[in-house]
Amino acid sequence: MSDMSERSPGGPRLREALEGIPSYKPGRPAATGGPVSYKLSSNENPYPPLPGVLESVSAAAASVNRYPDMACTELYAELAERFGVPATHLATGTGSVGVAQQLLQTTAGPGDEVIYAWRSFEAYPIITQISGATSVQVPLTGGAEREAHDLDAMADAVTERTRLIFVCNPNNPTGAAIPRADLERFLDRVPGDVLVVLDEAYREFVRDERVVDGLELYRDRPNVCVLRTFSKAYGLAGLRVGFAVAHEPVAAALRKTAVPFGVSQLAQEAAIASLRSEDALLERVEALVKERTHVLAELRAQGWTVPESQANFVWLRLGERTAEFAERAEEAGVTVRPFPGEGVRVSLGEPAANALFLQVAAAFRKEV
Ligand SMILES: Cc1ncc(COP(=O)(O)O)c(C=O)c1O
Numbered sequence: 172m173s174d175m176s177e178r179s180p181g182g183p184r185l186r187e188a189l190e191g192i193p194s195y196k197p198g199r200p201a202a203t204g205g206p207v208s209y210k211l212s213s214n215e216n217p218y219p220p221l222p223g224v225l226e227s228v229s230a231a232a233a234s235v236n237r238y239p240d241m242a243c244t245e246l247y248a249e250l251a252e253r254f255g256v257p258a259t260h261l262a263t264g265t266g267s268v269g270v271a272q273q274l275l276q277t278t279a280g281p282g283d284e285v286i287y288a289w290r291s292f293e294a295y296p297i298i299t300q301i302s303g304a305t306s307v308q309v310p311l312t313g314g315a316e317r318e319a320h321d322l323d324a325m326a327d328a329v330t331e332r333t334r335l336i337f338v339c340n341p342n343n344p345t346g347a348a349i350p351r352a353d354l355e356r357f358l359d360r361v362p363g364d365v366l367v368v369l370d371e372a373y374r375e376f377v378r379d380e381r382v383v384d385g386l387e388l389y390r391d392r393p394n395v396c397v398l399r400t401f402s403k404a405y406g407l408a409g410l411r412v413g414f415a416v417a418h419e420p421v422a423a424a425l426r427k428t429a430v431p432f433g434v435s436q437l438a439q440e441a442a443i444a445s446l447r448s449e450d451a452l453l454e455r456v457e458a459l460v461k462e463r464t465h466v467l468a469e470l471r472a473q474g475w476t477v478p479e480s481q482a483n484f485v486w487l488r489l490g491e492r493t494a495e496f497a498e499r500a501e502e503a504g505v506t507v508r509p510f511p512g513e514g515v516r517v518s519l520g521e522p523a524a525n526a527l528f529l530q531v532a533a534a535f536r537k538e539v
Contacts, residue, residue, distance in 0.1 A: 188281070188303040195297055198518075199506045209524035212508040214343065214373075214484050216406035217520040218455045220441070227444035228410075231437045239436035246412075246439045249446050254386060256416050262425035265433045267372055267400035267413030270425065271337070272298045274396065274415070277424040278366050279304035279334040286328050287337035288320045290344065290513060292370065295337050304334065311345065315488045318345035318478040322357040329361060336361065339370045340385070341377065344508065344516035346480025351383035358392060366421065369397045372413075373482035375404035375456050376463070382481060386416060393418040401438075403483060404456045405445045410438040459483050462519045469529050473536045487532070488514040492539075500531045 198212025209217075220228070243263045251258040264270035271294065279285055281303040287295045289308035299306045307328050312321035320342060329336075338357075341348040354369075361367055369385035385397040396417035402408035412434050415425055445452055466485055470477050477485055489496050490512065497509035500517075505528050508516040517528055 186303070188300060192297055192300045195294060198508050201506050202501055202504065207523075207527070208504045208506070209520050209527065210506050211518040211520050211524055211528060212506045213408070214403060214482070214518045215408050216403060216455065216459075216483075217524065218406060220406055221445075221448050221451055223448050224441050224444045227440040228437050231440040234436060237436070238432050239434060239439060241432050243434060243439055246442055249443050250414060253446050254416065256386070259419055260416050260422050261414055262417070262422045262429065263412060263414045263434050264425070264429055265411045266402060267370070267398045268294050268298070269411070269430075269433065270398055270413050270415045271368065271370070272301070273425050273428040274335060274366065274368055275299060275302040275304065276428045277421070282332060283334040284330060284332040285335045285337070286325055286333060288325065288339065288342065290510065291337065291339045292343045307333075311342070315476045316478060317347060318342070318486060318488070319347040320349055322349070322353055326357055326360040329365060333365050335366045335368060337368050337370055340382070341373050341481040343372065343482065344484065344510065344514075345478050345486045346482045346484060347478050348377055348379055348382040348481035350381040354383055354388065358388065358395065361394070363394050365394060367395050369395060371397055372400045372403055374399060375453065376460060376483050377481045378460055379481055389416060389418070396421055401442050401445060405442070405452055406455075407438070407441050407445060410435070410441050412438040412442050459519050462522060462525050466519060466525050466529065470532060473533050475532065475536060484516050484518045486514055486516050490514070496531075496535055499535060500528065503527055503531045505531065
């Protein structure tokens, strides 16, 4: 055999598509060492799992020498009943971000385009680039007061090459949600061969009745897929389980692209237990929604312009002063999520954490 060592002096060849991918920045953990510290940087549920959920997880832990049920049979049955959809329309994954990545694998590759609003969920550009497809980012509209999807511009951005559109509703990180009429008008304009993904990671926090539940829209639209997660309202971020609801060809393709045994048995059992304890869980969500109303009102009273949030976080557009605000908050004991040069996203936490954040915001405001 000839000497091949000269053929690859730089080591294994990696896909060019991976060059320059921004890395996903997880929310910083709460600071240690200070008198108190709260993590308001990852849109997590601040409350610990319900007792029944913990018991299910502990019981499942006794069998971690076995692979999980790859078909997620019981979880599918529970989800199908809870949401009134056929089990064949469901596909689970390692968090909804895992399912989102599978959606790209099933629809898009080099030469294809993926449309989404910007700024929106920071994983969209990363997973789009990994797929080899090209991101088409459509700026948010409505200024600091609305920070909303510009659905007309997004529909105008559709070309022959468009394969997938992410609609983040409510939008991370601004919290803005889309009224039913606007979303329906948009869906009517999108060609049927383009998959529209309604990412509803924060659906349980929506209280504005004008905002439609994506599950109502998907039923008679085969090109609509709804993404949901157990990470936020259900408080299972650490277990990595999310799911899609979509018509059969899409759901079946998602199941094909899933990492085998990706959703652990612990995650499956916890998700089932959470669905069965939904009333208790959603009481906690209600407490966070009350906090949201309070925090938004206080911020406005302090003189801030903040968009209406339908999620478990609020958004402050601080521009050049973003990093400074994040530092001040950290010094005071709350870790927030800065997007340098743009603004900070602050998750709603326990009342004491929110109160601390409001103190920081009030002091900062006086200096502006
Ligand atoms: C809009 C949106 N979609 C999806 C996710 C992913 O959540 P997970 O992968 O934990 O389900 C997040 C998490 O921050 C999000 O904000």
